[in-house]
Amino acid sequence: MSMTLSVSHLRRSYGRDGADVAIADVDFTVRRGEFLCVVGPSGCGKTTLLKCLSGLLPPSSGEVRLGEKVIEEPPDELAMVFQDYSRSLYPWLTVEQNVVLPLKARRVPRAERTDRTREALAAVGLLQARTKRPYQLSGGMQQRVAIARALAYRPEILLMDEPFASIDAQTRAELEDLTLRTRDLFGITVLFVTHDIDEAVYLSDRVVILSPSPATVAEIVDVDLPRPRDQISTKELPEFAALRGHVFRAVRNRPAGTDDPEPPEPAQGAAARPGNVRT
Numbered sequence: 001m002s003m004t005l006s007v008s009h010l011r012r013s014y015g016r017d018g019a020d021v022a023i024a025d026v027d028f029t030v031r032r033g034e035f036l037c038v039v040g041p042s043g044c045g046k047t048t049l050l051k052c053l054s055g056l057l058p059p060s061s062g063e064v065r066l067g068e069k070v071i072e073e074p075p076d077e078l079a080m081v082f083q084d085y086s087r088s089l090y091p092w093l094t095v096e097q098n099v100v101l102p103l104k105a106r107r108v109p110r111a112e113r114t115d116r117t118r119e120a121l122a123a124v125g126l127l128q129a130r131t132k133r134p135y136q137l138s139g140g141m142q143q144r145v146a147i148a149r150a151l152a153y154r155p156e157i158l159l160m161d162e163p164f165a166s167i168d169a170q171t172r173a174e175l176e177d178l179t180l181r182t183r184d185l186f187g188i189t190v191l192f193v194t195h196d197i198d199e200a201v202y203l204s205d206r207v208v209i210l211s212p213s214p215a216t217v218a219e220i221v222d223v224d225l226p227r228p229r230d231q232i233s234t235k236e237l238p239e240f241a242a243l244r245g246h247v248f249r250a251v252r253n254r255p256a257g258t259d260d261p262e263p264p265e266p267a268q269g270a271a272a273r274p275g276n277v278r279t
């Protein structure tokens, strides 16, 4: 049974005396078994947030808890899939060896290791490729190996940092659906960071929208679209379009009905510099 991940009054700054605040004050809870997406404007602090959640980076203040436990280092119950698949696999190991490695580290018995590895590789459609090395695979296939590794591990919580950002649209849709299916199969709690608002709405139970830097929670949106989701019919629903529009405006910090406003007149005396225009 997976656990609740809770973030309370998280603050993280960088630089001397913590002068550069990346996360001002973030509060939310990822419920058991939930698929929660985090979106926000570029540079708002999403990666910093994930690093704090995974115990890779200590918060400046506030805390992250997994169940009752305060996270201070990467917990065993957690697995992470990064955007940069080219650096997440060991090039000298085969696909199968890459997937099995964390299971060895956790001393999972040999027979079970093999079963779980094969099962995860079959789930991502890479059983046939198990003796290949990463350089023999396409980018999308390498990312599927990274996902298989996380799935074979069967974490309570799976953190994913823009995992499909550099993958072609067709493979991306397949990986989105695979992630949804395996979440259901193993009851994993997923926290997924993405730039892509369609992807966030398609996948989520809830979307956390962060404010521009330094990050606070601007809004949390419930996505009660029917499941199982479908790449075509879900995206054709009027509710999908409405949610997508809502999240889009919230990320761009514009209320409904104020799309593409005329640029405001510069204030009296202020120079109209191009650099002042926000997109």
Ligand SMILES: Nc1ncnc2c1ncn2[C@@H]1O[C@H](COP(=O)(O)OP(=O)(O)OP(=O)(O)O)[C@@H](O)[C@H]1O
Residues within 6 Å of the ligand: 014, 015, 020, 021, 022, 040, 041, 042, 043, 044, 045, 046, 047, 048, 049, 213
């Ligand atoms: N190691 C670091 N040292 C100093 N400042 C940093 C460091 N890492 C991030 N920052 C700053 O913190 C802020 C948030 O960065 P972060 O990478 O978390 O944002 P992001 O939302 O993931 O960005 P993107 O949308 O581009 O992926 C930025 O202003 C960034 O310059």
